[in-house]
Amino acid sequence: MRLRTQVGIIGAGPAGLVVANVLQQAGIGCVVVERHTRAYVEARARAGVIEHRTADFLARHGLADRLTMESARHGSCEFRYQGERFSVPYAALTGGREHLVYPQQFLVRDLIESFIAAGGTVFFSHPVVGVAGLDSDRAVLRCEPAGSEDGTGGGEPVDIDCEFVAGCDGFYGAARPSVPAGRMRAFARQHEFGWLAILAEAPPSTTEIIYALHEEGFAGHMLRTPTVSRYYLQVPVGDAVENWPDARIWATLRRRLAVADWELKTGRITETSILDMRSFVVEPMQYGRLFLVGDAAHIITPAGGKGMNLAIADAAELARALTTYYAGDGGHLLEGYSAARLPEVWRTQEFSRWLLHLTHSPSDGGTDAAFMHRLQLSRLAQLRDSPTFATTFADGYAGAAPVPVRV
Incomplete structure (x- = not known):
């Protein structure tokens, strides 16, 4: 099958789907290709903290109805150390910039439903195996069907002719490797510790996200839903999931999170994994007809819950640039996409690293x-006692203030 469209979008994660929905609303033709099945991407558990700016952007584009109704609002977070605890009311310190807690897979489901309901096309189970023509008048995405996770197969091959490519397919995707060698520079850091990520069918033991500094290492209690909680434990680089049976996980969480008059609620652990704690940025974030978005351009540690929000901010800027291009602006915003995004990318990287080294042994x-x-x-x-220090932290933690959307 061969298709022709204006924008080819690689990846049906939050970033790719935001680009797709906004372009579709503007009457710009686009097609999304995704290497996994729809069922897989709608069930893949990831982040769950949505910044005020992100929620504002989604709402302005009619993409936040379920998010607004079902999410929990949070305006403070808690720090624990040496058996003590204190909260930072970051929303109050930033003029009301709250977080919404809403699992990423729920947002992906909502964005897919919105795009398809409005006539959009997504080719699931179609990995991109080649990106050609980035220096020519049109690019071509070559997509091969893949056997789906349920064994049903993925259909027929698809070639998509497009004027621009949005590479939203993550760190290991096909978009960035399609750029000729030497045209992008990579900056990377491997951090000196890892995280054990735990997902459990356990009600939250807190009303605030908890960051705990302990002599053994960091522990975090993140909020997801009334019946599901996410936890993180600092572990040595090279550690393995097999070293962490359920009993050890719960005992370590109790020890590292311990404060007086508090109890950890437990439940069935459904998922554990070791996170590779690294930071990565490429410059520039564009080449020819290709624009990298989200994890395809930068990887950030989970500290502070910035990854999805940074990716959606990329998507919003790219959608704005493409919309104004097709409205006849001559491509000035497209040419400046990377320059517009990199300052925030680096500011966010710095904040995430600072938070890591505040809370990790x-x-x-x-x-x-x-x-x-x-x-x-x-x-x-200082974070506990200094209003100036706390306000600076709150500004970085809450994320940038919403601005009028220009797309």
């Missing part, structure tokens, strides 16, 4: 570990 064996730990305690005391 220094690497084992470091000669300055005790000194670095005292610095952490000083920062936490």
